[in-house]
Amino acid sequence: MMNYGAAENSASNNLHLITITENQDLSVDNSAWEKVWLLDSHLEVVMLVSVILNSMAAGIIFIFSNTVMPSLATLNADVGINIMNTINTIIVNPLFIIAFFGGLVSAYPTRVMMKNPDLYSKPARYYALASTVIFFLGEFMVTVTQNVPRNNALLVVDPESEDGQNYWEHNFLKRWIAWNTARGIFAAIAAALGGLSLCFMRKSPVE
Structure with missing residues (x-):
C-alpha cells in the first residue's frame, strides 16, 4: 500500500533542498558581482575619483576647442576678446579648479602602490604612474605655462586697438586653441590610464 504521507514529505524535502540550493547559488552570484563592482579599498576610491575628474577636464577642454573658441572666432575681435575675458574671470572658481586639476589625486594611490610592489601588480602601479605624470605634464603644466x-x-x-585685434587673431586664437587641444588629449589619455590601473589593482603582484 502506497504511503502518501511519506511521498508528500519526500517531495516537500526535495523542494526545500532545491530552494536552499537556489538561494545559495544566488548568494554566490551576488557575492561575485559585489567583488567585481564594489570598490575594495580607499585607494580604488581615490583612483576612480581621479579618472572621473580627468574625464571631466578632458570634456571641458573639448568643448572649448570644438565649440566655444570657433564660435568666438566668428565675432568681431573686440567682442570676442571681451567675451573671452569674461569667461576667464568667471570660470576661476573652486568647483572648476577641482574639476580641472583634481585628477592629480592619483598621485596618492600611485605613491602607495609604488612603495608596496609586493601588494600591487606591476600594471596597476605603472598605469597609475603614467596617468599621474601625463596629467601633470600634459594638462596641468600646459595650462600653467601656455x-x-x-x-x-x-x-x-x-x-578696440589694432594690437589687440592682432593678438586675438594671430596669437590667441591659433596658439591658445592648439595648446588647449593638446592638454585635452593628455587629460583623456590620463583618464584611460587611470582606468586601466583601477582594473589591475586587485590583480596579484605575481600575475
Whole structure:
C-alpha cells in the first residue's frame, strides 16, 4: 500500500533542498558581482575619483576647442576678446579648479602602490604612474605655462586697438586653441590610464 504521507514529505524535502540550493547559488552570484563592482579599498576610491575628474577636464577642454573658441572666432575681435575675458574671470572658481586639476589625486594611490610592489601588480602601479605624470605634464603644466599666460595677456590688451585685434587673431586664437587641444588629449589619455590601473589593482603582484 502506497504511503502518501511519506511521498508528500519526500517531495516537500526535495523542494526545500532545491530552494536552499537556489538561494545559495544566488548568494554566490551576488557575492561575485559585489567583488567585481564594489570598490575594495580607499585607494580604488581615490583612483576612480581621479579618472572621473580627468574625464571631466578632458570634456571641458573639448568643448572649448570644438565649440566655444570657433564660435568666438566668428565675432568681431573686440567682442570676442571681451567675451573671452569674461569667461576667464568667471570660470576661476573652486568647483572648476577641482574639476580641472583634481585628477592629480592619483598621485596618492600611485605613491602607495609604488612603495608596496609586493601588494600591487606591476600594471596597476605603472598605469597609475603614467596617468599621474601625463596629467601633470600634459594638462596641468600646459595650462600653467601656455594657456594661463595668454589669458592674462588678453586681459590687458585694448579690444578696440589694432594690437589687440592682432593678438586675438594671430596669437590667441591659433596658439591658445592648439595648446588647449593638446592638454585635452593628455587629460583623456590620463583618464584611460587611470582606468586601466583601477582594473589591475586587485590583480596579484605575481600575475
